[in-house]
Amino acid sequence: MTTTLLTKPRVVRILLIDDHPIVLAGVKALVMTDPNVEVVGEAFDGRSGLRLAAEFAPDIVVLDISLPDLNGVKVAERLRAECPNCKILALTVHEDRGYLRQLLEVGISGYLLKRSATTELSRAIAAVAAGGLYLDPAVAGMAVEVSAPRLPESTTGRAELSQREVEVLKLAASGHSNKSAAAILGIGVKSAETYKARAMEKLGFRTRVELVRFAVSEGWLKN
Amino acid sequence: MTTTLLTKPRVVRILLIDDHPIVLAGVKALVMTDPNVEVVGEAFDGRSGLRLAAEFAPDIVVLDISLPDLNGVKVAERLRAECPNCKILALTVHEDRGYLRQLLEVGISGYLLKRSATTELSRAIAAVAAGGLYLDPAVAGMAVEVSAPRLPESTTGRAELSQREVEVLKLAASGHSNKSAAAILGIGVKSAETYKARAMEKLGFRTRVELVRFAVSEGWLKN
DNA sequence: CTAGCCGTCAGGAAAACCCTGACATTTGCG
């Protein structure tokens, strides 16, 4: 079927989710400069966002990954489930491989960094609205290494961490040695080593630096 | 210049510094809704910001603390020196005692969190333009504890860390090994070990956990 | 019932870390 001659100037309806009102208002002001875009809702946390998404069924959800109540990945996941027609455009400061991978697995349609030029925003929205996949130039390179190499065996599930793995990881990121973490959890050092290794492998991390970055972005180190 | 009877129609001239163009554009859109405010410059990094400040001598510099090239505190410091008439309004996501303390010592006029309501922004600008000090409600409580207790341990002049010690400590807290830190600093592993040991000893830390806690409270693990 | 994840752990090699010096500069102070 051929495309219509006059592409109907159908307005793209957008829901914004960002925990920083000042940033959200700014993004809103930006996207509204495009007459084809309409902001149908704004939320400052994950739960409100999910509620508004269910209510308004927007075309695109512009989602900040760092949220106070729910992890951005969790929100994306639930959005996919509860509002399958919503496209998700992640808008974030995080340039971590881990986030990108998780979000791609969840099925987002775009990943844009806040440090990108403002023109990228409208470009990304246009691309996503058209049904495409948009990745920020700065992370596009990661996508290839991310999509190909991982997990011949995790066909069913995604990179969910088990309870023990999360516990050890938090302690490790807080500066505890495997031995110390093991003592705290009341298990053997070797077990702690195993959990940490498995978790790191699941997350695709190979160095403690990456782990600490992840921990910071997860809010694990807020004391 | 004659004084007018009505409140001064003088426009507040503002310079914006934020490394995320999308956020910066948003803030710009927000402040421009106030007719008394004029944005005279925008910069995405510290150096450009300092240059523009010298060029335009704005009334207020709205400064994001997380910058790629220079630390926000450094930028504030140099702004105070090079452009003494500029008021500085820190706009940031960081709620750390450490940052706030450092910035207050440098002599900023305002501290606003991005998670605050948009109305706070104009309020803060107005307050700062009027020569006042504005602190975000969320950090105002910290200010009192911050202004009084000036390093109880430094009574004899001891808790001062040398440059190298701080550098290695930051890297260590971020998850770098001594070896990795040494490589980054371009020194031998043994030197890095020495700095770290001396610094830990000065601070009275025995474990990495204490170090990480300290780093978090100092805001070293953000950005 | 077979496969995979989970919690638990070992052995041995490799890497990182801590402790003890060491030495040359720089800097404050009597």
Added chain:
DNA sequence: CGCAAATGTCAGGGTTTTCCTGACGGCTAG
């Protein structure tokens, strides 16, 4: 000026920790 203290730089050697490779029983789902 000269000396002691602080700083930047590094090595040797013993101790810990981490890393890599398995392993084994319990549970759950296909």
